[in-house]
Amino acid sequence: MATATASGAAGPKLNHIGLPIVEYRGGKSTLCAGCGHNAISERIIDAMFEMGVEPERVMKMSGIGCSSKSPAYFMNRSFSFNSVHGRMPSITTGAVLANSTMKALGISGDGDTASIGMGQFVHLLRRNLPMIYIIEDNGVYGLTKGQFSATADIGSRLKTGVINDLPPIDTCALAIQLGATFVGRSFSGDKKQLLSMLKAAIAHKGTVLLDVISPCVTFNDHEGSTKSYKFLQDHDEPINEVGFVASFDDIEVDYDSGQVYDVEMHDGSQLRLRKLLEDYDPTDKANAVRTLMEAQEKDEILTGVFYIDTQKPTFLDQLNMVDEPLATLPESLTRPPKSALESLMANLQ
Amino acid sequence: MVAWYPITPSTSLIEATTDLLKKFRVTPEGKATFAVVQAEDELAAIGMVLGAGWAGARAMTSTSGPGISLMAEFSGLGYYAEIPGVIFDVQRTGPSTGMPTRTQQSDLLSTAFLSHGDTRHPVLLPGSMKECFEFGYAAFDLAERMQTPVFVLTDLDLGMNNWMSEQFVYPEKPLDRGKVLTAEELEKLGSFSRYRDVDGDAIGWRTLPGTAHPKAAYFTRGSGHNDAAGYTERPEEYQAVMERLARKFERARTMVPAPVEYRNGKAKIGFLAYGSTDFALRESLDQIEKEHGLSADYMRIRAFPFAHEIHDFVASHERVYVVEQNRDAQMASLLKLDLAAEQVVKLRSILHYNGLPIDARTITEEFRTKEGL
Numbered sequence: 001m002a003t004a005t006a007s008g009a010a011g012p013k014l015n016h017i018g019l020p021i022v023e024y025r026g027g028k029s030t031l032c033a034g035c036g037h038n039a040i041s042e043r044i045i046d047a048m049f050e051m052g053v054e055p056e057r058v059m060k061m062s063g064i065g066c067s068s069k070s071p072a073y074f075m076n077r078s079f080s081f082n083s084v085h086g087r088m089p090s091i092t093t094g095a096v097l098a099n100s101t102m103k104a105l106g107i108s109g110d111g112d113t114a115s116i117g118m119g120q121f122v123h124l125l126r127r128n129l130p131m132i133y134i135i136e137d138n139g140v141y142g143l144t145k146g147q148f149s150a151t152a153d154i155g156s157r158l159k160t161g162v163i164n165d166l167p168p169i170d171t172c173a174l175a176i177q178l179g180a181t182f183v184g185r186s187f188s189g190d191k192k193q194l195l196s197m198l199k200a201a202i203a204h205k206g207t208v209l210l211d212v213i214s215p216c217v218t219f220n221d222h223e224g225s226t227k228s229y230k231f232l233q234d235h236d237e238p239i240n241e242v243g244f245v246a247s248f249d250d251i252e253v254d255y256d257s258g259q260v261y262d263v264e265m266h267d268g269s270q271l272r273l274r275k276l277l278e279d280y281d282p283t284d285k286a287n288a289v290r291t292l293m294e295a296q297e298k299d300e301i302l303t304g305v306f307y308i309d310t311q312k313p314t315f316l317d318q319l320n321m322v323d324e325p326l327a328t329l330p331e332s333l334t335r336p337p338k339s340a341l342e343s344l345m346a347n348l349q
Numbered sequence: 350m351v352a353w354y355p356i357t358p359s360t361s362l363i364e365a366t367t368d369l370l371k372k373f374r375v376t377p378e379g380k381a382t383f384a385v386v387q388a389e390d391e392l393a394a395i396g397m398v399l400g401a402g403w404a405g406a407r408a409m410t411s412t413s414g415p416g417i418s419l420m421a422e423f424s425g426l427g428y429y430a431e432i433p434g435v436i437f438d439v440q441r442t443g444p445s446t447g448m449p450t451r452t453q454q455s456d457l458l459s460t461a462f463l464s465h466g467d468t469r470h471p472v473l474l475p476g477s478m479k480e481c482f483e484f485g486y487a488a489f490d491l492a493e494r495m496q497t498p499v500f501v502l503t504d505l506d507l508g509m510n511n512w513m514s515e516q517f518v519y520p521e522k523p524l525d526r527g528k529v530l531t532a533e534e535l536e537k538l539g540s541f542s543r544y545r546d547v548d549g550d551a552i553g554w555r556t557l558p559g560t561a562h563p564k565a566a567y568f569t570r571g572s573g574h575n576d577a578a579g580y581t582e583r584p585e586e587y588q589a590v591m592e593r594l595a596r597k598f599e600r601a602r603t604m605v606p607a608p609v610e611y612r613n614g615k616a617k618i619g620f621l622a623y624g625s626t627d628f629a630l631r632e633s634l635d636q637i638e639k640e641h642g643l644s645a646d647y648m649r650i651r652a653f654p655f656a657h658e659i660h661d662f663v664a665s666h667e668r669v670y671v672v673e674q675n676r677d678a679q680m681a682s683l684l685k686l687d688l689a690a691e692q693v694v695k696l697r698s699i700l701h702y703n704g705l706p707i708d709a710r711t712i713t714e715e716f717r718t719k720e721g722l
């Protein structure tokens with residue numbers, strides 16, 4: 001079972017590594033009440049708790065924005081790096097290469113990712129670096145007071161009356177095309193779906209890209225916005241129902257296999273995608289991209305797991321690195337012997 | 350960890366490094382104890398360096414002028430959040446794209462103060478092949494000890510041309526990995542504050558991600574922070590960190606490679622130079638002595654911030670010629686910021702910046718004109 005109860009009736013619920021959920025909490029949020037980002041932080045806390053991830057094994061990485069501030073509001077026991085605007089991917093790449101035994105969780109915004117950070121974002125995707133990349137997507141730059149971002153839909157209107165007439169960048173379609181190996185979209189208001197997706201993301205080895213629509217209550221939650229709570233409630237079209245059974249949970253077989261796409265995850269857990277869109281195959285890249293593009297034309301916001309590949313080598317595999325962290329290799333492994341220098345010198349004579 | 354983006358004339362450095370890593374940094378099982386990443390640009394290259402440095406690995410990048418410009422924002426983050434990393438700048442002719450296959454020493458000011466705000470970085474200035482090797486590993490020790498990005502400036506002449514060199518000497522000292530707290534040490538202490546000056550050396554203790562202790566984590570940020578790494582906008586907390594950073598930089602005067610005094614015969618005239626200017630200047634000093642019967646003293650600067658010996662050298666001469674390979678007298682300008690007003694007036698500049706390596710005759714002639722000989 002995933003959880004056990006501490007002895008004594010009043011004891012808090014403990015997860016399978018014996019920690020109560022408070023050990024996964026962070027500082028008090030300074031974001032606006034009702035901001036979607038806060039709900040995502042809550043789900044991250046739940047997912048990490050339920051998966052029994054050791055907080056000290058997690059690196060929380062971010063860029064700049066309201067979204068990028070949120071790592072301060074969950075998992076205080078985890079190491080955190082709030083870097084510069086749009087550059088979370090490179091910071092995370094370096095950190096993971098230095099210590100590949102850590103779980104990297106990157107939090108970014110739609111501005112942080114799809115405008116200033118686009119260069120680093122697409123190259124991260126190509127490398128399939130093991131990390132979870134979450135875009136807290138509100139269609140605007142929350143921190144700088146609500147300008148449109150590059151994920152805003154055509155026709156979406158700001159409170160000031162400005163209408164967006166440039167096409168949105170679909171970060172999920174990009175991620176699938178460029179090499180991320182777990183790609184999905186969710187909504188901060190859909191607790192159940194987001195939690196299952198986060199848990200599966202934790203179990204995945206490779207780049208996970210989750211675009212989580214996360215309404216900005218202050219600048220983009222009004223009539224005319226396509227990233228408001230109301231709009232999402234009306235237009236959210238789940239492509240599959242996401243179920244997740246952790247490796248340490250009992251696996252019950254009680255489903256109609258024809259309707260469920262079952263994925264065996266790297267750590268032995270199961271991702272169960274109950275098909276809502278007829279015959280959707282989340283391992284078919286071209287179809288996944290086509291489905292997303294068609295949905296965009298129909299003004300539908302598809303959510304769910306769009307694409308998964310559990311076999312593709314990661315960047316670490318490609319670099320053929322030792323399993324131990326480079327950060328703490330002993331000097332005997334990092335400084336070649338005197339004879340090495342002597343032979344080099346001799347060759348130059 | 351090496352992250353880089355190709356640019357002349359720094360590519361040779363990375364290519365040679367990669368060859369050596371493949372040769373000497375592979376375990377018997379055939380696994381790499383290193384990672385080399387060709388990044389998408391220099392912003393990403395230095396980002397990877399800082400990410401790796403933060404997580405505890407020694408990390409470097411190598412670039413030239415245009416790449417340095419792109420690294421500006423991240424360099425400030427490295428300075429303020431106190432993250433080690435080494436940036437090699439094989440200088441070429443600027444400004445802008447300039448003359449990529451010609452040499453210059455014109456990135457001194459831009460690297461010393463790279464980034465906005467009150468930012469400054471140690472800059473090492475090797476003057477020979479042997480020093481390029483020695484400063485290579487000294488830079489990593491310094492970066493980890495000081496917890497800051499360190500720049501190593503060579504130039505196209507040193508970085509790409511073939512040189513005769515003295516034998517490199519195997520380092521006897523173990524690596525200095527700086528002030529890193531282990532879980533056991535933390536357990537004994539009970540807690541720690543990332544940016545608190547507990548030892549009076551202006552350098553805090555850091556923990557590495559993964560340190561197995563519930564109090565090991567801290568929040569790294571480039572925004573205003575107090576000594577516990579917490580977000581702050583309080584004037585006194587912000588200022589306390591900035592003042593400590595200034596003290597730390599001040600201490601670096603004695604931590605960077607000391608200058609080399611070639612001649613100090615208590616002559617009236619002294620020369621200061623750095624990097625690849627050394628060879629031409631030494632030849633020029635011989636010419637000056639032979640042709641004008643004048644013996645001058647010479648000190649070679651090997652790093653910024655300036656060691657006290659450099660101040661003493663200027664103080665003990667009537668006139669001091671600063672010889673360098675750029676138009677704007679960048680080293681002289683940097684010295685002027687550091688020297689007392691009555692010393693500043695002693696400085697004269699001999700400049701060479703046409704893209705070709707400086708030669709002895711140019712220095713001698715310029716000196717002759719300036720001295721009215």
Ligand SMILES: Cc1ncc(C[n+]2csc(CCOP(=O)(O)OP(=O)(O)O)c2C)c(N)n1
Binds near residue numbers: 064085109
């Ligand atoms: C180099 C640079 N340019 C501009 C800014 C100003 N800035 C801070 S956050 C931000 C946009 C954030 O938008 P997003 O990533 O969508 O985050 P949100 O606040 O919406 O969560 C901008 C433009 C900056 N911090 N750095």
Ligand code: SF4
Binds near residue numbers: 067143
């Ligand atoms: S401005 Fe918008 S994005 Fe920022 S905290 Fe407030 S609601 Fe959230």
Ligand SMILES: [Mg+2]
Binds near residue numbers: 109111139
């Ligand atoms: Mg946003």
